[in-house]
Amino acid sequence: MILDRLARAVDDRLRLSPLTRKALAKVFPDHWSFMLGEIALYSFVALILTGVYLTLFFDASSADRVYHGAYAPLDGTTTSAAYASTVRLSWDVRAGLLIRQTHHWSALIFVAAILVHLVRIFFTGAFRKPRELNWLVGVTMLLLALANGFTGYSMPDDLLSGLGLRIIVSVVESVPLVGSWLVALGLGGEFPSDEMIPRLFVTHVLLVPAVLVALVSVHLAMVVRQKHSQFPGPGRTEHNVVGARFYPNYTLRSVALFLWVLAVLFALGGLVQINPVWLYGPFAPAQSTSPAQPDWYVAWGDGALRLFPPWEIHIAGHLVPAPFFPGVVLGGVTFLALYAWPFLERWCGGDRRAHQLLDRPRDHPVRMGVGVMALTFFAVLVVTAGDDILARLLRVPVYDLLNLLRVLVLVLPVLAGALAFLLARALRRGDAARLGELTRADLRAARQPADRGDAEAAADEPELPAPDRPGERVELWPDGDVWRWRYRDEPAGVAILSNRAVLTEQEAAESARLAYPGVDHVLVPGPPPPPLPGRVRTALRRWGNRALGVSLLVAALRQRRDRRRGGHGDGPDRR
Amino acid sequence: MSRRARVPAAPPGVNGRIILSFLTSAAGAIGFAVSYGLGGQTQWEGGCLAVAFAGLATGLAIWGRRLVPTGGYVEEHEGFTPPPAEQALTAAVLTAPDSPIRRRGLLAALGLALTALGVAALFPLRSLLPGDRTSPVRARRDTPWGPGVRLLTAAGRPLRPADVPAGTVVGVFPEGGTGAGDAPAFAVRLRPERFTRPPSAGHLDGLVVYSLLCTHAGCPVRLYLKGAGRMLCPCHQSSFDLLADAAPVAGPAARPLPGLPIELGPDGYLRARGDFTAPPGAGFWSRR
Numbered sequence: 001m002i003l004d005r006l007a008r009a010v011d012d013r014l015r016l017s018p019l020t021r022k023a024l025a026k027v028f029p030d031h032w033s034f035m036l037g038e039i040a041l042y043s044f045v046a047l048i049l050t051g052v053y054l055t056l057f058f059d060a061s062s063a064d065r066v067y068h069g070a071y072a073p074l075d076g077t078t079t080s081a082a083y084a085s086t087v088r089l090s091w092d093v094r095a096g097l098l099i100r101q102t103h104h105w106s107a108l109i110f111v112a113a114i115l116v117h118l119v120r121i122f123f124t125g126a127f128r129k130p131r132e133l134n135w136l137v138g139v140t141m142l143l144l145a146l147a148n149g150f151t152g153y154s155m156p157d158d159l160l161s162g163l164g165l166r167i168i169v170s171v172v173e174s175v176p177l178v179g180s181w182l183v184a185l186g187l188g189g190e191f192p193s194d195e196m197i198p199r200l201f202v203t204h205v206l207l208v209p210a211v212l213v214a215l216v217s218v219h220l221a222m223v224v225r226q227k228h229s230q231f232p233g234p235g236r237t238e239h240n241v242v243g244a245r246f247y248p249n250y251t252l253r254s255v256a257l258f259l260w261v262l263a264v265l266f267a268l269g270g271l272v273q274i275n276p277v278w279l280y281g282p283f284a285p286a287q288s289t290s291p292a293q294p295d296w297y298v299a300w301g302d303g304a305l306r307l308f309p310p311w312e313i314h315i316a317g318h319l320v321p322a323p324f325f326p327g328v329v330l331g332g333v334t335f336l337a338l339y340a341w342p343f344l345e346r347w348c349g350g351d352r353r354a355h356q357l358l359d360r361p362r363d364h365p366v367r368m369g370v371g372v373m374a375l376t377f378f379a380v381l382v383v384t385a386g387d388d389i390l391a392r393l394l395r396v397p398v399y400d401l402l403n404l405l406r407v408l409v410l411v412l413p414v415l416a417g418a419l420a421f422l423l424a425r426a427l428r429r430g431d432a433a434r435l436g437e438l439t440r441a442d443l444r445a446a447r448q449p450a451d452r453g454d455a456e457a458a459a460d461e462p463e464l465p466a467p468d469r470p471g472e473r474v475e476l477w478p479d480g481d482v483w484r485w486r487y488r489d490e491p492a493g494v495a496i497l498s499n500r501a502v503l504t505e506q507e508a509a510e511s512a513r514l515a516y517p518g519v520d521h522v523l524v525p526g527p528p529p530p531p532l533p534g535r536v537r538t539a540l541r542r543w544g545n546r547a548l549g550v551s552l553l554v555a556a557l558r559q560r561r562d563r564r565r566g567g568h569g570d571g572p573d574r575r
Numbered sequence: 576m577s578r579r580a581r582v583p584a585a586p587p588g589v590n591g592r593i594i595l596s597f598l599t600s601a602a603g604a605i606g607f608a609v610s611y612g613l614g615g616q617t618q619w620e621g622g623c624l625a626v627a628f629a630g631l632a633t634g635l636a637i638w639g640r641r642l643v644p645t646g647g648y649v650e651e652h653e654g655f656t657p658p659p660a661e662q663a664l665t666a667a668v669l670t671a672p673d674s675p676i677r678r679r680g681l682l683a684a685l686g687l688a689l690t691a692l693g694v695a696a697l698f699p700l701r702s703l704l705p706g707d708r709t710s711p712v713r714a715r716r717d718t719p720w721g722p723g724v725r726l727l728t729a730a731g732r733p734l735r736p737a738d739v740p741a742g743t744v745v746g747v748f749p750e751g752g753t754g755a756g757d758a759p760a761f762a763v764r765l766r767p768e769r770f771t772r773p774p775s776a777g778h779l780d781g782l783v784v785y786s787l788l789c790t791h792a793g794c795p796v797r798l799y800l801k802g803a804g805r806m807l808c809p810c811h812q813s814s815f816d817l818l819a820d821a822a823p824v825a826g827p828a829a830r831p832l833p834g835l836p837i838e839l840g841p842d843g844y845l846r847a848r849g850d851f852t853a854p855p856g857a858g859f860w861s862r863r
């Protein structure tokens with residue numbers, strides 16, 4: 001009653017109801033891969049919520065402070081205020097450790113979700129016109145997420161974070177001409193400077209999150225304006241979006257996903273220890289630990305630093321030190337390539353049309369090959385970041401392993417890329433629906449150069465309205481004082497309802513004409529039976545259940561392993 | 576329109592499952608509050624909170640799946656190639672004769688003023704540089720070591736040659752600059768006849784002092800492999816042969832660890848004869 005009056009009052013002043021009606025009926029495609037971006041979004045929300053709580057206790061200063069508290073081994077020692085407050089946050093602030101660990105886990109999952117989301121966008125060609133801008137925004141967000149993860153990791157001023165920071169400083173310092181100046185500008189002095197932690201803090205809690213919030217808003221606004229792309233399927237064209245409506249179905253589903261993300265993050269934050277800085281000890285310029293591995297999303301850089309041979313260049317009496325290449329050049333090239341990809345593919349492939357229908361990965365063998373090559377390359381780098389641990393596990397000398405990895409990092413990506421290219425071609429040319437059904441003949445055919453009549457050639461043809469296939473039609477009917485319509489393909493057994501009611505028959509006919517150009521309209525007397533729950537939804541549910549099971553299992557296993565390692569798996573108890 | 580219509584009956588069992596999920600969630604929330612109140616046990620707190628969220632999530636998911644229409648809707652997509660006439664109309668508004676963007680001269684002056692303002696706004700960035708106005712390159716080359724600076728142990732005591740028995744590595748710091756990031760060094764006693772290359776900074780009966788900072792990316796090289804006379808960096812596994820003037824022998828480091836020339840002071844303690852033989856730590860442009 002009150003809500004009703006309030007809604008009317010607002011509408012009388014702002015006239016929001018037409019917009020609201022349209023927004024509530026917005027259609028979201030039904031495919032699990034569309035949840036990846038949402039997972040990233042929701043982990044970001046979790047990061048902000050937990051991060052704000054942390055700022056209330058974290059003391060971003062390198063000034064001396066004596067720690068007094070429940071963690072006996074450090075009780076009474078003098079460390080930086082940053083470190084002391086992090087230990088206090090973990091041991092003496094109730095729920096502090098939970099929030100701190102949840103923040104860290106959210107960061108790991110945030111970056112992972114962005115990355116998997118990016119991979120999905122890449123392989124399905126969702127970055128093509130008209131969505132190139134959103135690709136650029138997305139890559140920028142990945143960059144900022146990495147930066148913020150790193151600044152966050154560096155702030156507590158523990159031994160590991162100090163080592164990581166020192167390595168990054170060295171990489172920045174390796175830049176020709178301006179390296180030392182950049183470091184001085186960033187740190188306000190030589191490493192480790194007093195300005196370091198306050199500046200990291202401002203960057204971490206204000207600058208980067210503010211830009212991220214702005215970019216997330218732009219990103220989402222663009223998705224709404226451009227609407228979702230979708231995979232091809234019955235009744236799906238370049239002129240429509242088929243799926244679930246924002247309200248009520250998608251709202252419930254998406255809020256449920258948000259809560260799932262929170263559930264997993266807090267379960268991890270509570271049950272699985274991460275970054276126990278009290279065990280590492282405070283940063284000291286003359287200390288280091290072994291093994292020293294960074295968070296997973298900077299592991300590729302660490303691996304590259306390990307892998308790159310000791311080659312340095314001297315230019316007119318100046319030095320370009322080795323970390324410049326795996327650090328600055330590799331990072332720069334990676335992100336340049338990511339930024340440039342949509343435009344590269346456009347110029348090289350000649351496809352300038354707008355696309356609302358996604359590719360299946362196999363539809364574009366070159367993209368497939370390049371993508372798999374890049375992923376393999378980075379996977380080898382990530383493995384290299386653990387070469388010391390791996391060598392110990394395999395009982396081989398670390399330098400032999402390093403030499404092997406130096407070869408693998410060049411050979412494996414090429415092999416994997418070529419294989420992916422051939423498989424994609426075989427899948428596309430043959431009739432196999434999936435990888436397991438490929439025959440030898442398909443593979444042999446894949447090695448021939450492309451002939452005309454291939455889908456590659458078909459891509460050059462101009463876009464035509466959907467042909468008027470027999471059995472396909474649009475049905476319109478009056479429903480009380482509003483109009484609705486639906487699309488039917490009788491032989492295929494497909495019926496898709498329009499997402500909203502409209503006031504006139506013309507309006508209904510107009511939207512049907514936009515969604516299914518060239519399909520005949522017929523007037524029918526009454527509303528047909530409601531649509532059935534889709535196969536996709538069932539698959540989605542099954543996938544979700546399985547993912548949940550696996551993640552619980554992994555968490556349980558980790559917990560057990562940590563506990564076996566001498567009780568470090570248990571967080572501190574306090575009373 | 577359908578405000579007055581009756582709420583359709585839920586399929587059997589669905590309401591029950593949803594209510595059960597929400598009740599589980601409430602139990603989780605209460606569990607969290609209780610565990611916090613009793614002193615806060617991280618595992619309990621996290622677990623209960625997870626149950627609270629998961630319960631809500633399950634309930635809403637069932638609700639969304641069973642009690643409301645799911646997929647099978649279509650929305651038209653009105654394409655993004657604007658009709659040329661429409662584009663022309665917008666362009667006409669923007670470029671009308673009296674439009675600001677037609678006054679080229681004024682625009683140029685405006686551009687000039689904005690550029691000046693933009694450049695001027697960059698000047699305060701300089702304040703981010705170190706306050707003492709020393710050139711970063713200078714600062715990077717100089718360390719607190721210098722002629723006559725005594726070697727201190729980590730505990731802050733001056734070092735005598737006898738404090739470094741054969742086969743041990745002792746971390747050393749400059750007196751009056753123990754906190755500096757680029758100063759840490761280590762002293763180690765080797766057998767002079769095993770030297771394959773004489774230490775560039777000299778030695779006192781086999782006692783040599785080198786910078787502790789890896790020449791790859793600056794991590795402290797903390798692992799001493801006694802038999803081989805090598806120092807290993809834990810960060811990316813560079814190893815340095817102390818018998819060959821700390822030359823890099825494996826891993827990504829390309830330059831030897833800089834040595835510190837030392838002598839015995841009149842007071843019987845070790846002291847430096849000067850700075851490191853090269854700037855310590857990672858390489859940089861002006862290092863040479």
Ligand code: HEM
Nearest residue numbers: 051052054055058086104107148149152153156205209275
């Ligand atoms: C892109 C988003 C973010 C990422 C990837 C991220 C990542 C991280 C990481 C990895 C840590 C280290 C945690 C640890 O000690 O184990 C951290 C610490 C911290 N973060 Fe964030 N964070 C993000 C956003 C935020 C926001 C929005 C705030 C606050 C407004 C915040 C506040 C803090 C604080 C105060 C700490 C230090 C607490 C401590 O020492 O444990 N973070 N962050």
Ligand code: FES
Nearest residue numbers: 789791792808811
């Ligand atoms: S910092 Fe020592 S090997 Fe990289």
